[in-house]
Amino acid sequence: MDTYYSNGKLLISGEYLVLDGAVSLALPTKFGQSLQVTQTSNVNISWKSYNVEKQCWFTATFDLKKFKIMNCSSVETDAEKVATTLQAILSTAQELNPNFLQNSKGVAVSTSLTFPNKWGLGTSSTLINSIATWAKVNPFELLEKSFGGSGYDIACARYNTPIAYQRNGIDPIITQVDFNPNFKDQLFFVYLNQKQDSKEGIKMYKSLEVDKSSYIEQLNKLTESLIKAKELIEFEKIITKHENVLSQILKIKPVKERLFSNYKGAIKSLGAWGGDFVLVTGKEAYVKEYFSHKNYNTIIAYKNMILD
Known part of the structure; x- marks a missing residue:
């Protein structure tokens, strides 16, 4: 076998x-x-x-x-x-x-x-x-x-x-890359209770008539900054800016604005927007209390999700 x-x-x-x-x-x-x-x-x-x-x-x-x-x-x-x-x-x-x-x-x-x-x-x-x-x-x-x-x-x-x-x-x-943030105990993945069809997401993206080259340059710089981020507050600013750039391209409001506007940390969509997991920042007790209260009960700590 x-x-x-x-x-x-x-x-x-x-x-x-x-x-x-x-x-x-x-x-x-x-x-x-x-x-x-x-x-x-x-x-x-x-x-x-x-x-x-x-x-x-x-x-x-x-x-x-x-x-x-x-x-x-x-x-x-x-x-x-x-x-x-x-x-x-x-x-x-x-x-x-x-x-x-x-x-x-x-x-x-x-x-x-x-x-x-x-x-x-x-x-x-x-x-x-x-x-x-x-x-x-x-x-x-x-x-x-x-x-x-x-x-x-x-x-x-x-x-x-x-x-x-x-x-x-x-x-x-x-x-x-050496991405092992010292604040990973404040990073969590929350499942949005619905599976996103990646093929449909790709189809939607390919139909957009925008100049993608300038956006690619912006995202490349954000990715580089993300990998190098040393402090949580810096990391949060980067992922928030990343969300705003994608929002401009897709003409879709960021997930925090749509679903979690009163959340005190940062939230970033992952992969195709609209489903699967989001990355959230915050203290464990607050993260679990906030999202569980909204019936999002699959909350996985970074250390339990990502390979060491």
């Missing part, structure tokens, strides 16, 4: 404009997804996916040669849609490496998440990265030709430290 593991991700800066080459700060998480492959003699691919509660939420069987979907089922979502996406990833992996699975009689594959699917920490990127490792192909090329996106999530899946990420086709510029 072969086992592959990929880290989850959070994009701290440069969201949306990372697609157009902005330098972004990205952090791999302690949560992720494993993929296990066992050789069989069944002349097919038997696939099972397990959620964080160790419940099997998706099963499928694929023909080993052309990855034709033989059967599929799911207790949580549209099984056919998931199976079709998986079929496309496997087919693309074989296009990139024609030897992938060619000498196998059959395989049983199981995936296991260590975080709830709805959290948006990278159910797709962790899967694509692990399949790429299994198939011995470039994960960024596999992403580009199957699912699409900036690739920062693939980088987080492979790196165990904070990174500065810049898109560059299938050969992105990835730099490990």
